[in-house]
Amino acid sequence: MDLISLADIRAAADRVRGHVVRTPLLSCPWSETPLWLKPENLQPVGAFKIRGVVNALAHLDAAAREAGVVTHSSGNHGQALAYAARARGLHCVVVVPEGASRVKVAAMRRFGAEIVTVPPAERQATTRKLLEERGLTLVPPFDAPEIIAGQGTVGEEICQDLAEPGTVLVPVGGGGLASGVATAVRQLSPGTRVLGVEPELAGDAAESLRVGQLVTWSPEWTRRTIADGTRVGLSELTFAHLRARLDGIVTVTENEIRSAMGTIARESRIVAEPSGAVALAAVMAGRVPAKGPTVAVVSGGNVEPSLLSEVVASERRG
Amino acid sequence: MDLISLADIRAAADRVRGHVVRTPLLSCPWSETPLWLKPENLQPVGAFKIRGVVNALAHLDAAAREAGVVTHSSGNHGQALAYAARARGLHCVVVVPEGASRVKVAAMRRFGAEIVTVPPAERQATTRKLLEERGLTLVPPFDAPEIIAGQGTVGEEICQDLAEPGTVLVPVGGGGLASGVATAVRQLSPGTRVLGVEPELAGDAAESLRVGQLVTWSPEWTRRTIADGTRVGLSELTFAHLRARLDGIVTVTENEIRSAMGTIARESRIVAEPSGAVALAAVMAGRVPAKGPTVAVVSGGNVEPSLLSEVVASERRG
Numbered sequence: 351m352d353l354i355s356l357a358d359i360r361a362a363a364d365r366v367r368g369h370v371v372r373t374p375l376l377s378c379p380w381s382e383t384p385l386w387l388k389p390e391n392l393q394p395v396g397a398f399k400i401r402g403v404v405n406a407l408a409h410l411d412a413a414a415r416e417a418g419v420v421t422h423s424s425g426n427h428g429q430a431l432a433y434a435a436r437a438r439g440l441h442c443v444v445v446v447p448e449g450a451s452r453v454k455v456a457a458m459r460r461f462g463a464e465i466v467t468v469p470p471a472e473r474q475a476t477t478r479k480l481l482e483e484r485g486l487t488l489v490p491p492f493d494a495p496e497i498i499a500g501q502g503t504v505g506e507e508i509c510q511d512l513a514e515p516g517t518v519l520v521p522v523g524g525g526g527l528a529s530g531v532a533t534a535v536r537q538l539s540p541g542t543r544v545l546g547v548e549p550e551l552a553g554d555a556a557e558s559l560r561v562g563q564l565v566t567w568s569p570e571w572t573r574r575t576i577a578d579g580t581r582v583g584l585s586e587l588t589f590a591h592l593r594a595r596l597d598g599i600v601t602v603t604e605n606e607i608r609s610a611m612g613t614i615a616r617e618s619r620i621v622a623e624p625s626g627a628v629a630l631a632a633v634m635a636g637r638v639p640a641k642g643p644t645v646a647v648v649s650g651g652n653v654e655p656s657l658l659s660e661v662v663a664s665e666r667r668g
Numbered sequence: 669m670d671l672i673s674l675a676d677i678r679a680a681a682d683r684v685r686g687h688v689v690r691t692p693l694l695s696c697p698w699s700e701t702p703l704w705l706k707p708e709n710l711q712p713v714g715a716f717k718i719r720g721v722v723n724a725l726a727h728l729d730a731a732a733r734e735a736g737v738v739t740h741s742s743g744n745h746g747q748a749l750a751y752a753a754r755a756r757g758l759h760c761v762v763v764v765p766e767g768a769s770r771v772k773v774a775a776m777r778r779f780g781a782e783i784v785t786v787p788p789a790e791r792q793a794t795t796r797k798l799l800e801e802r803g804l805t806l807v808p809p810f811d812a813p814e815i816i817a818g819q820g821t822v823g824e825e826i827c828q829d830l831a832e833p834g835t836v837l838v839p840v841g842g843g844g845l846a847s848g849v850a851t852a853v854r855q856l857s858p859g860t861r862v863l864g865v866e867p868e869l870a871g872d873a874a875e876s877l878r879v880g881q882l883v884t885w886s887p888e889w890t891r892r893t894i895a896d897g898t899r900v901g902l903s904e905l906t907f908a909h910l911r912a913r914l915d916g917i918v919t920v921t922e923n924e925i926r927s928a929m930g931t932i933a934r935e936s937r938i939v940a941e942p943s944g945a946v947a948l949a950a951v952m953a954g955r956v957p958a959k960g961p962t963v964a965v966v967s968g969g970n971v972e973p974s975l976l977s978e979v980v981a982s983e984r985r986g
Contacts, residue, residue: 371692371694372692374689374690374691374692374710376689377712379712379751379778379779380775380778391937392938394694394695395697396937433697457698460697460698612973615939615973615976616939616973619709619710619714619938619939619969619970620710620937620938620939621934621937621938621939651937652937655980655981658933658934658980659977659978659980662973662977662980663974663977
């Protein structure tokens, strides 16, 4: 299987410049060990997803641009696609299951997306039908080289801002972000260890790496974690990237995730969603043996206000 | 009275580079009008204060560096000075009143500051004594040209990132930030309107501009606002800058401040302290007639967890 290269990521960096926030690295003077956060929650839709989407849209030819794009993710990817499509003047259709979060659907509508609501079991079929009948282009959340290359710009920026970090920690859901970041960092800073992080309760990627083949956990099983962005499984493409380029995956507990969310808000003054807090959770819980300055990617910040309020108010450190 | 110039701010920008976070402008797709936030809460001590302090320390001669620095602010300025002094290897003394926030004192200690605790009435006298006996240099929170020039780098960066904003809104406490930002923006983008914002309950700067002379409100009076960073009054130096270079000051209510804090956390995924939210509060409350793209400076994010938790949980917009 063909893996993406650093050149793909550099080309993506040229395409996303000016369309995404060039996020700074934030030092953490409150941490006892040298620690930096890469705050992708600062992107306009609150997640790194915008990077891959902008890169993917830049690849469309004139006919595809004319017809528009479609996805069936109603989470951060759907919002990112709706936002980026509007910025380029493209029509965007999002197929959402009945019962999807009204807040998220409202956000996609605000970005001008056409919402097609269907019973959950019909999402794939409806999407396929839209592709055929209306000539729309499918923009998947992670299973495409252009998406992975776009997410990899996060890794390139980390290496621009911090010479030779000891460890870079990246949340793993579908694996697009981790695949891209590992590709960039391994090339640009060969001495740096790149680790994925996921919740124990959605530890399918860790198990896949351990057994050496793609393992899928059922949605009923991964639904147990509050880190909704990590519930999805890898694809063959992202698994191939992670197996070749990641130094390992560590897992964290639900309490560790909540605690990290609170610390990020109180001490670093940014809002992380549960999936966005897993990398810091791994550092705080001591699940990563120290090795030089550490960078934890905060992948997103789209969290229910009630959960945010709860984690902020619970125990404070120091 | 001599006012600072754009050249002073540009020189400060060279000195602070690499020592402060180059904060991006964050677009607000959730806003109905074009709106950007300048998130100074992302600085390592959670506030813009680090800019002025780093610039001031760069001006010290060898003898002054040897002796060290002192201040009697136990708020964001004290933390910023302790942090910046440690980074330069300078000794830092902070004179704090008995009963000061233990969290803030602990943070200053963590940055290596020597804490001298005195009865509130003795702060000035003790500071003076330290200046004389130990040859320390006083680094004030706002009443010095180097401090104002450092804070002005916020304004220069805004103009680098956004061509000709219609309006720039800046919180006003002691007036150092507003003085610096107004100086930079007025020169770099003459068509832009620069407005200060303060709470109604600490509206001393607005009254000073209105009556044309420096008006001081008693601490008992300004203590009524939750926006603790705006309780302090202007100095003659900052008043002179604001009178010459600001287009006006608007005031906001306590409820408007709380509401803006909640919106910033939920919709822009960053944490603002009450003083840091006043500029956005002015926009959201419709206190600023629309005039092109608007930039609201979020000056800091050091907020009590209980208050943050409360504003996040209350009513959400949209």
